[in-house]
Amino acid sequence: MKFTRSASAHWEGSGKEGKGTISTESTVLDKAQYAFGTRFEDGVGTNPEELIGAAHSGCYTMQLSFLLNEEDYVADALDTSADVTFEDGEITKIHLTTKGKVPNISTEEFEKIATKAKEVCPLSKLMKAEITLDATLE
Known part of the structure; x- marks a missing residue:
């Protein structure tokens, strides 16, 4: 595609x-x-960093859903936030925090699939910044 x-x-x-x-x-x-x-500063409007965060969290969450489906799991809910750190003129870090409600999956399996999603997400592969993840199964 x-x-x-x-x-x-x-x-x-x-x-x-x-x-x-x-x-x-x-x-x-x-x-x-x-x-x-x-x-x-604080103002009404957007900025490139929050747009990158929105794009990355959206891309990652969809990737996670696809990978869960490949293992015969369907999430009731997946919620991801992305904290984008801008430092000394560059984006140095993106921290993803994801929470999932996925029936019949172990915490270990969820964390394994969540980590794989971080590695293969197209936007993760695009970024040169350090990308970290906290994954929680609810």
Whole structure:
């Protein structure tokens, strides 16, 4: 399977005083605002790091679901958060925290599959940052 997805950004002004918008092909984001304040301070709008976190947690969780299915498990619920650390001009770490409700699976099996999902998730493979994981079966 091969496909291409598109997103775009528009910026006006300087790095610190300027402002911009981010849009996606699906229009889920349609001129969502971002600026210095939404990235490095508190402000209304988005930023690249939270978008990476959203993309990574979504990709990872879907990958985990597929891997569970391969082992004949179906999750009642999977919830993942991604904490993206920006330090000295680069993203240095992404910490995934996932919680799963999966009938008839042992904690050890869930943790094994969750770790494999982290390793084979397409976005995990894209990142050069350290990626860590806490997986909890509820």
